[in-house]
Amino acid sequence: MTARIDHDALFIDGGWTPPRTDGRTSVVSPLTEQEIGSFPTSTDADVDAAVSSARAALRRDDWAGLTPETRARLVRRFADELEKRAEERATTVTRQNGMPVELARFAEGAAPVQLLRYYADLAESTPLEERRASQPMPGTTIVRREPVGVVAAIAPWNFPAVLSMFKIAPALAAGCTVVLKPSPETTLDSYVLAEAAIAAELPAGVINIVTGGPDVGQYLVAHPGVDKVAFTGSTAAGRHIGRVCGELLRPATLELGGKSAALVLDDADVERTVTGLSTASLLNSGQTCYMSTRILVPRSQSRAYVDAITAMASSLPVGDPMDPATFIGPMVSAAQRDRVLSLIDQGRAEGGTITTGGGRVNGVGYFVQPTVFADVDNASTIARQEVFGPVLSVIAYDDVDDAVALANDSEYGLGGTVWTSDEERGIGVARRVETGSFGVNTFNLDWGSPFGGVKASGLGRELGPEGLAAYQQLKSIFLAS
Template identity: 65%
Template sequence: MLVHEGLYIGGEWRTAADNPSIEVRSPSTEELIGSVPAATPGDVDAAVAAARRALRSAEWAGLDPERRAELITRFADELVADLSERAALTSKQNGMPISVALPAEGELPVGLLRYYAEMIRNQPVEECRPRLDGRGTTVVRREPVGVVAAIVPWNFPQTLTMFKLAPALAAGCTVVLKPSPETVLDAFELAAAADRAGLPPGVLNVVPGGADIGSYLVAHPGVDKVAFTGSTAAGRSIGEVCGRLLRPVTLELGGKSAAIVVDDADVAAMAQRLAGVSLLNNGQTCYISTRILAPRSRYDEVVDAVAGLADSLTVGEPLARTTQIGPMVSSRHRDRVESYIALGVSEGAKMVAGGDRPDIDRGWFVRPTVFAGVDAGSRIAREEIFGPVLVVLPYDELDEAVVLANDSDYGLGGTVWTSDVDKGIDLARRMETGSVGVNFYSLDPGAPFGGYKDSGLGRELGPEGLTAYQHLKSIYLPL
């Protein structure tokens, strides 16, 4: 069992003997696997104060981009050293299949650190532009936005931390990280790696806790920017606070993404790829295509293919290499997913796969579930379930498919399935969503990621992800 006695604040592991503990249980065995101290408001105050000191310190603010990039690269090197162990730690905490965790939680955080380190090496701190009126020049300067409150969820904890931490460090910001209570252990391992890499004291601080600590951190007067990934409801509350405070905020929120299956699609090939597109991480992924829109002329064929895929997937222990679907992150979350399955039945949808628990003695498992005959206005077709539950909806014409895809409060991901790539690109352009895959879906760290509508504000990844952590200052010079 992994037990931490202190909090990482100001470059030190501070003893927190009197703090209540956050206990982490394995979703596959239900056994206790670790604990950390829960942060108090006083701990948050200390973390923010440490971050503010570091922000102006010679050890951090005094570094040129090359030296800062060297530190970030050293951080990446430290993460490489225990890559497999970190990936397994995520699997143990949230049930992610290890086949997903190794690239997503092991390799991608390292890649993001190196990507932004290289970007900051090649980005000038200042550039000189001629004035449009011809009366001199303007120096455009990039400066760090300041102290960043980074609040991350449990589904991809290390990757989503690095969506924020890597560009923030590259920009010269300092960070107070609040991990989700379900996945706090890996946050402490990241902090230990940062410490070994030599990040100056206060550049990274970790304050685990629940929604109360998150709210306290978001509204803290010492915070300059908030970066949040999580539910739309929580994001709306955070956005309201940041709007009142005129505080920059990035919000990556929920989704109910659509997959448009064109009548010329290779349905068998599509079904094989849906495991990673629509059921990734046990369905606990924000951008996955959980609404399958099928042409009425091929509706039964699509339903059979999707149901067949769901029934074929191996459900089991997340650390087993053959597992494709692991458990839900918690008993409470499994109850939520199962309540939606019951709701789908009560709404009159036809369950064509799954709908029950596998024959496994322990753990919070749900078999992948597929509904056909679903009304487009039903709750299972409109609300984010965040579990392995798919709905298949019919359409008659492609224009109707686009309308159905866009008839959502969300707009985060989406896919198009067709043998005509140009047609797929055209359909992708018409979809009101932040990202679309044609015949597959995989995030590109070099391109911006984020949502339309209730799926969030701002963008992460790509050069745009770095810009989100920079202030731009113009210095006007006469002739």
């Protein structure tokens, strides 16, 4: 766990390719603040080579000529190889971004394997063609599903392995090819992905990996050889990608930021609700896009909830993310830590009351104390901006209509939860909140159901059959009989 991880090549066209430059990117541990590895930084020429390789693979019989059943078997073989490396990939992610290792073992180790197997099954069960009776004239139309083509997949640093696979798994199942650009903070684990692809004998060019920062991503997004962009990241970056893809008439799936609300109803059990909020609001130290970080509570019960949420947050184990007991690890970088602390300071200056936390954890590491704000106005900065750290705002409401209005008074619409002893009542509230996903007394992503946002939280959907459809284009073939 302490050995450096250094790589000298890029994964392009099915093997290790020397980069076109001597430029390198260093990776710094958020726990020790020391460099733990490095990798070559891609140039435009490297991106050109990766896209060219993906385009060539898209036309070759060893990929394009496969039946869905044969392709599914190949995807399952890829899953098997990745499963052998699940622990290595999970711990590599933890070393890079500070994710608590028990979470990483599921989200970054097991979940990518599950997704590949899910989409392999879906590829086998989804017909490529269907025949429809033509309207209004007599005849028949064949509606055919074809791969959209070369996919530029750009993944973030918070859940790098599983969010990469949100894109790679359905793309492969659909018969597309992929150029993956991971975040520079979490690129080392993508080399484990490449090793699994080699061991599974995926055809050359089906998956390619380029490295670097926003400049590399911008070049890839606008590349003439790319047919679709799939991006997870900030709303600001997503807006830029959307503008580029709009100009190019290029489809894009954009999973962006969030500022989700937890609506706590007056019949909810306080202890069970607050226990559930520890995960629904603070998973991965709050570095999760769909977290319910605005806690909306009945005004008559606000004091009890502030006390209970404060006690919960202050009791969460903070420390070494490689310790299985740790719940709150460090922020991914010094810049992210400083951003979170700046927003905490702004929340304090705008009148919010900090009931626990509010600062750094003493010693080495990019830690921020779990922080709870009371007396928060929904119009304040701390309630409007995505913090992406272990910071919660408790906001009082008058009645359910007021709670729904507060939840909807946000530019974002990615996640959210409702907490109640009456599930049907909770479902009724869920139907009224403007968001792409929502949980009743929980929030768990379902591989078989669509996930994505509305408003400033993005465009399109990942996961489920809808996630596969996002990597297919439709062709209608009209017949006279």
